[in-house]
Amino acid sequence: MFLMSSNPNRLSISQMASARPPVPTGDGAAYLNGLNPEQRDAVLHTEGPLLVLAGAGTGKTRVLTSRLAHIVATRLAYPSQTLTVTFTNKAAREMRERAQALLGDAGEGLRWLGTFHSISAQILRKHAELVGLKSSFTILDTDDQIRLCKQIVQAENLDPKRWTPRYLAGLIDGWKNRALTPSKVPPEEAELFGNGKAIKCYEIYQARLRVLNACDFGDLLIHNITIFQESPDILREYHDRFRYILVDEYQDTNVAQYLWLRLLAQGSKNLCCVGDDDQSIYGWRGAEVDNILRFEKDFPGAKVVRLERNYRSTRHILAAASSVIAHNKGRLGKTLYVGNDSAVNEDTDAPKVKVRGLWDGEAESRLIADDIESWVRGGGRHDGCAVLVRASWQMRAFEERFILLGIPYRVIGGPRFFERAEIRDAMAYLRLIRSPDDDLAFERVVNEPKRGVGDTSLAKLQSYARQDGRSLFTLTPMVLQTDEIKGGAKRGLTTFIDQINLWRGKLAGGMPHTELAEMILEESGYTDMLQKDRSPQAQTRLDNLKELVRAMGEFDTLAGFLEHVELVMDASAGGNGEDQVQILTLHAAKGLEWPVVFLPGWEEEVFPSRRSLDESGLKGLEEERRLAYVGITRARERCYISFVANRQIYGRWQAVMPSRFIDELPPEHVDAVSETGYSGLPASADAFSGTIEDLGERSDYQSPGWKRLKENAGRPTGAPPRDAAGLTATASGTSGFTTGARVFHDKFGYGRVAFSEGNKLTVDFDKTGRKKVIATFVTKA
DNA sequence: CGATACGATCTTTTT
């Protein structure tokens, strides 16, 4: 909702006079109070390339806002001559608010402050014809992309099981992240999809987009780059415009974004990037940490400022985070200092980081809920607490527990409003009314609600459309005149076309778009369909649709609303300010902080995630470790890390090992408590050895698995259980499991025993033909 | 064409 002033480059004299605020906060010092004079000077006055390496909690956003405000306030440039880029809308919003608070009215002119995508979309709308698009192009989201890919896979006669459309979409995305157009993709990568058809599919995909007058998110950047490279005079225009460029979270830029920035920065050379290589956690979506590591080479003469003084967290928390991240290689090397004059950091009574081992996920959520309750009893607030998980499936256990105890909570992230099926359906109707050529929208709703138009009819229409090169909507009436489609399908299509035309007429006739939306939902039978559905989700869906209509009301026109949704995709209604515990993923937590942070699920294969390790090896592990670093540094006062011995993953019980990151914590800053007799920290491991009988005296649990172990009483710990209950035990492993063994957990019969170093033993029971790991005996090195 | 049954799959997320 920016882009208001129509002429960004011109401010009238009177506007300038009134737009001139005082230099922020006197000498600008107060707002940058964490910096020494040299750093402050560099941040405010550097001309030419500048990289600010800002560790967690060192005031990254402040640096950017202060610099921006300073540039404008001292009239080095008009607001419209600055370009400020962030990754998320949220960050952009925050930056705008802070800058406006410093600048007053002058802040209004920050026309070029936004996400990479929103800014490149603005630029692309002006020059769309240079890349074969109309300026009214549609921006496709992930769902549309995948459906397009599916069509390509079908058209190429590929087996969609072997070659999934999702994978193709991922490949194309990956190439676009690397700024590779079809002709630039290395030929050997053709093998990556459909027996050498990868690049061909990419070409078809791009051709389809052009026909649809659409582009995907990656294209926004790629088309910009093409335009800049092929039209030097246009590039020069932007060079003249952007005197100062500021970039947030530089460690998250991908190759395309890097090239885009480099092209734009060739003009003034005033490129200021802020980032932290230790917080790069988006490698899996194309971010190149290398960009930040290479900055000084890429931009010769660059000044580099390191901000290492943290004013957020206690010394124990900082020590824990630093100790873990120190295990990564290939960093720019930054040590987080404890701010000398910060009471928080100095607090000698501050609690150490707590590490706790529990039997299972249920015990874990119980404990965390108890901790939250006692924090609140002690005068704390719910919204001062956050539970940060690695993957969203881990959230459910906490939700269930919080509901049971009546602890108010909010899940951040999760399925997004605009990605819900009913919202996308409603949006598709609106899109189709705006642009009849939007085939993807047509396909989505032509039979939703059911109109008797099935795959066969649709396939016929599509084949006509492909021959003719025109869109489904324009072609359908002609096909209907023939007898190609009969019966129910014909009737359904006729009403569909008529209705869309009718609604389009209403819109042209000046009907308010919210009213139109209600009319569509009603007349199409969509509301009816949901009302007849008595499943519990149906009501939520109806509510969502109401919310959609409400959200539309905030925009003056349908076009304005659609543009907003395509790019911003966030129902920023907010709902903040409520006193709720927050449950979110580690990724979503970046940039946020709380007094109390819980980090559950620190188990091998969960965190670090197995997939990450499988797919990206050491690189993946290091990214996981950065995630741990981000997690710990979100905490201001208290940080609770926990792991369990048994975890239910996808409904199956699994024995799990404590995360290696736990071993990387500094013992002197950590309190470790284990209820399983094993903490992962050698110093505090409550180990015992002996025979299986010993277990019975140490635990209250009486599960079936437990009994099974008891049946083996008298046998040495670590020995495979004897055949029991018709199960066949097979053991693989080597010697050393009869003496010195340490049983560190057992509840469900999934036991683990540590024994002398270098040995590994797994016991499987094979009953139903499926192999099931009942007990795993592992050496703790 | 639409309803049902079975089976494969299952991170992280923004735009």
Add this chain to the structure above:
DNA sequence: GATCGTATCG
């Protein structure tokens, strides 16, 4: 365990 997509049947 829950969901999604495909295969099959009515």
